[in-house]
Amino acid sequence: MPSYSMKLIFPEMAVPLLGIVVLTLFLPLTAMTYMLRSNDRRKLEINRLLDLLHIDPSYRQVYAIDQHQGRDCSLLMVAVCYGSLVSAVGLTLLFLGPQIGLAEFPAVKLTETLSFPQQGSRLVFSMAFLGAYLWGLQYLFQRYSLQDLLPNVYYGLGVRMLFASCLAVIIYNGADALIGNHEGSSSSSLTSNLWPALAFLIGIFPQQGLRWMSARLSILISDAPMAAHRAPLDMIEGINNYDLLRFEELGIETCYDMATADFVPLILKTAYSARQLADWILQAKLCACFGAGVVDLRRNGYHTILDLSNLSDQDIQALATETTLTQSALKQACMAVKSDLEILRLQQVMELLSHFSQANEVTEQSHLLLQERQRAERAEQKLAQVEAQLQEARALTHSPA
Numbered sequence: 001m002p003s004y005s006m007k008l009i010f011p012e013m014a015v016p017l018l019g020i021v022v023l024t025l026f027l028p029l030t031a032m033t034y035m036l037r038s039n040d041r042r043k044l045e046i047n048r049l050l051d052l053l054h055i056d057p058s059y060r061q062v063y064a065i066d067q068h069q070g071r072d073c074s075l076l077m078v079a080v081c082y083g084s085l086v087s088a089v090g091l092t093l094l095f096l097g098p099q100i101g102l103a104e105f106p107a108v109k110l111t112e113t114l115s116f117p118q119q120g121s122r123l124v125f126s127m128a129f130l131g132a133y134l135w136g137l138q139y140l141f142q143r144y145s146l147q148d149l150l151p152n153v154y155y156g157l158g159v160r161m162l163f164a165s166c167l168a169v170i171i172y173n174g175a176d177a178l179i180g181n182h183e184g185s186s187s188s189s190l191t192s193n194l195w196p197a198l199a200f201l202i203g204i205f206p207q208q209g210l211r212w213m214s215a216r217l218s219i220l221i222s223d224a225p226m227a228a229h230r231a232p233l234d235m236i237e238g239i240n241n242y243d244l245l246r247f248e249e250l251g252i253e254t255c256y257d258m259a260t261a262d263f264v265p266l267i268l269k270t271a272y273s274a275r276q277l278a279d280w281i282l283q284a285k286l287c288a289c290f291g292a293g294v295v296d297l298r299r300n301g302y303h304t305i306l307d308l309s310n311l312s313d314q315d316i317q318a319l320a321t322e323t324t325l326t327q328s329a330l331k332q333a334c335m336a337v338k339s340d341l342e343i344l345r346l347q348q349v350m351e352l353l354s355h356f357s358q359a360n361e362v363t364e365q366s367h368l369l370l371q372e373r374q375r376a377e378r379a380e381q382k383l384a385q386v387e388a389q390l391q392e393a394r395a396l397t398h399s400p401a
Contacts, residue, residue, distance in 0.1 A: 016095035023133070024088045027154065030140050031080045034149045035073055042147060046267075049274055052352055055264055072151075079151035086158040087133060090165065094126035118176050121169050124199040128168035131203020132161040142242055148271040152249055161203075168199040231255035231291050236283045237303065238276070246270065258284035263346065275353050278346050282306055285343065289333045296323035306347055309337040 049055075097103055105122050107115040136157040143149050172195055231254055233244055250269065252258050258281055266277050282304035287294050289305065300319060302308060311319070311334050320327045337343050 013096060013099055016099075020088060020091045020095055023091055024084050026137060027084045027087060027140070027157075028080050030144050031076055031149065031154070034144055034147070035076070037147070042271075049267065053264075053274075053349060075151045076149070076154075079154035083154035083158040086161055090126070090129035090133065090161055093122065094130055097122055097126065116173055117169055118173050120195065121172060124172045124195055125165045125169050127196045127199040128203035129161050129165040131200040132157075132164040133203075135204045136160065139242060139245070146271040148246075150249075156245075156249075164203040168202040171202065172199065231284075231287045233258060233284075235287045235294065236280050237298075239280065255284040255287040259288045263342075263349070274349065278349050278353070279304065282343070282346055282350075285336075285340075286333075289336070290325060290329065293323065293325045293329075296325060299323075305333060305337055305343060306350075308334050309347075 092100070093102060102122060104119055105117045105125070107117060107119075109115045140149070140153065140157070143153055233239060233247060233252065233254055235255055236258070239247075247253070247258070250261075250266070252261055261281065263277065263281060266272070267274050270277070272280075286297065286302070286305040286308075290297065297303075297307075297319075300322060308330070311330070316327055316330045316334070319325065319330060
């Protein structure tokens, strides 16, 4: 009898088990492929950039790619084990919850009419987990393509899956307690059918929802001036949600943080190009100065704070009449461009990078190198001819008359 029941249960569990194994193995496979992938090109780009910008050579020792490679690999594998364990537990609850005796979470009775968690919480938890996991796969793939897989990516993925699932369960139980559950009503059945889809969306977008709520609450509660809330990082052109998460890992959450960030460590800690980072920092300085007024500047063709460097008094007056910005604010920004050493440094960086990447200069330099090589080959041929003539002359002088 037990063998017969096992024969019936095993085919039902085989496909879910296979799905759990395949989905869980994706995390360690990405880490192993990343560690086996060569970083020679990245190292070459960093060394060439440090030479071009005349950066202190000590940065090579502090931020070297291979200096702590063994330790980084071990830390990465520990993080992968954590993320894989969380993934396996969540996927097991999703696919095999009823089979392992967890069709519902054990409920704790809080009052005579209220218990936590309510019926249906396991499905809500699992669907939110699935949404967070699928988002994490996409995020992992993007970080892998940028060669920017770090241990905190896997830790963040595991925490995100747990956080999104618990958040969905809390919202589900809170809504159920507030609205009430009227059995047999059409609205109740419709709501219960929508909750798995809502939980899935909560799993994909928990950060955006919390960021929106925290931004609204910080404006109401914080004593900081309103200008401090008018420059979020997504004001910068070219930054998407994945870039926001990457900069949050570095403690950069607003344009003010980006405007005061050190340029060189950002190049060495992230996979972004030097030109892109310099442009974003210069945009952040413009956003930090004008806040929402940067939209008017962009309409008039001003995208970074460097674009204000050549404005005359007449240009400032005309720009003030065409936009909502004041002349005093524009004059202060123009003075900051001329006096801020960091802006001048970034301007020099942009000029160096533009000269470095110009195709005509590379072609001309290659042409000069080719000409010098041809001259050297001709000189070697002439030298060989002279040596041959000298040997013939010596042979003639030593030969008997």
